[in-house]
Amino acid sequence: SDLVLTDDNFATIARAVREGRVVYDNIKKSLMHMLPTNGGEAGVILLAIFAGLPLPVTAGQILWVNTVTSVTLALSLAFEPAEPGVMRHAPRPTGESIITRALGTRILYVIALMVAATFWVFHWELARGAALETARTAAVNTIAVCELFYLFNVRHFTRHAFRLETFTGNRAALLVAAILVLLQLLFTYAPFMQQLFRSTPLPPSSWAMILAMGAGLFLL
Secondary structure (H helix, E strand, O other): OOOOOOOOOOOHHHHHHHHHHHHHHHHHHHHHHHHHHHHHHHHHHHHHHHHHOOOOOOOHHHHHHHHHHHHHHHHHHHHHOOHHHHHHHHEEEEEEEEOOOHEEEEEEHHHHHHHHHHHHHHHHHOOOOEEEHHHHHHHHHHHHHHHHHHHHHHOOOOOOOOOOOOHHHHHHHHHHHHHHHHHHHHHHHHHHHHHHOOOOOHHHHHHHHHHHHHHHHHOO
């Protein structure tokens, strides 16, 4: 038997099905966040190499971003509460892939947005006379901020993101967001991090552009 009951209360089955649906949804949400954000990081490097452009981020910097976002943002989606009406949803087809066509399209779309935002900030910094190290610092922070904004965008399948609950419904997401912000400030302003990753302080105008890119990705 695929299912063994340890009591005669069939409500146990309903609770088990509900928990299974929540776990499955949270796995998909984690994939919805990890695949496009990692793809965006890789896309930035590949596009620069194939186009013969200066690298917007160094290997060490992309390793930093990937490390800090993996141990913060991705983990928070495991603590997502159940979707509203999760037990009223129709059962998914047994042969359905976890990466559906709609999910695959969304992944490619977000990759394109992240790559575009990163290159825009990088070349905007260079165009206004910033040093290469400063432009790269801004690019690194653009990737991190875009991933942070996108985290809140993928919290729900069945409801749109334009609601207050999007930003308040998961305390773990708020905690990891605060940790990520602190880590990125250390990356940008701490002298030992500047020596290690060749980062430089950013002026307020750079942060305004970076936040605009993150908000733009969220809206789009």
